[in-house]
Amino acid sequence: MEISYYIVRMPLKNPFTTSFGTDIYRESIIFRLSENGITAYSECVSDHDPFYSYEDNTTAMHIISEYLIKSLKNLPEPEEFLKSVSYIKGHNMAKAALEMLLYDYHARLNKKSLADYLGQNRGYAIPGISIGIDKIDKMLERIDEAVKMGYNRIKVKIKKGLENEILKSIRDVYPDISLSADANSDYTFNDIELLKSLDRYNLVYIEQPLCYDDLIYHSKLSREISTPICLDESITSSKRAEKAFEIGACSVINIKPGRVSGLTESIKIARIAMENNGHAWVGGMLETGIGRAYNMALAANNLIDYPGDTSPNARYYSEDLVKNPFTMDNGIISIDLKRPGTGIDVDSNALKKYTIDSGKFEI
Ligand SMILES: [Mg+2]
Secondary structure: OEEEEEEEEEEEEEEEEEOOEEEEEEEEEEEEEEEOOEEEEEEEOOOOOOOOOOOOHHHHHHHHHHHHHHHHOOOOOHHHHHHHOOOOOOOHHHHHHHHHHHHHHHHHHOOOEHHHHHOOEOOEEOEOEEEOOOOHHHHHHHHHHHHHHOOOOEEEEOOOOOHHHHHHHHHHHOOOOOEEEEOOOOOOHHHHHHHHHHHHHOOOOEEOOOOOOOOHHHHHHHOOOOOOEEEOOOOOOHHHHHHHHHOOOOOEEEEOHHHHOOHHHHHHHHHHHHHOOOEEEEOOOOOOHHHHHHHHHHHOEOOOOOOEOOOOHHHOOOOOOEOOOOOOEOOEEEOOOOOOEOOOOEOHHHHHHHEEEEEEEEO
């Protein structure tokens, strides 16, 4: 069996700024598996640099080539694959890339769409939008466009020192829109008064205000502020999600399949959120059309009850790696449940154009 990989560098339509820094292009790893007349694709959401998490493209390729790839032999079910690689600590993005490749393969083998293969779903995703930090008038312009396009929730990135300016300016113009803020860990518990001051903006939630691996201080913070807390970086597995709810560290979880080792854990986390009267939504890692299709299938699941960061493809890229991008109509993104697997139609010319390195594994 042969599995190919392509490291692609995709220019972003607009630079995307978070509290970590600014991205002008997205570098990700695409995997292609062809066996038994079925072709499956997946995307590893690690990036060139280890800023969102400790993983980056170099560590992901190392873990995949040295440890994970051999476990694809005999094409196990995704859950079986995860068990077989559980002896490797962490490296969830690397694991997720292959776990999801198996999801696409098995869904196609069973002639089911990935959304149906994952469970009961509504057949569409409810998109929200994530807006990076920029000059206030630029951010307001983007919000205006997003509201007109029918996005169901606006999320803005904030960072320490700019939060009140950003949120006040938005609320002055849009007192009633569904608004949330993502701090990407830019605060500490010592900023408690500053964080309390954000309660006045009536946010649906504040996302990951404190350290990327913290649960304890988020639990303390949740008792001090009225804004619900959503965790992103801190939730790396279903076990961590259980602990977070147990100690009241959050009431909302942003699920990114790559962060939690794939779709098996994503579904478990969404179920845990629901069982704890919490909420779950699907985040994004600026995926190309390949990774985006996985997020959409998950976002359509009945266990996901909040709008996610699942924008249509055209939001981030002028040219994508797929010929059938997702589009938004009347505030929803429909999924074609008749197409097997992720349903994507990969544009091999575009894949070639943006590939900066490629290779093959023989197993
Ligand atoms: Mg986030």
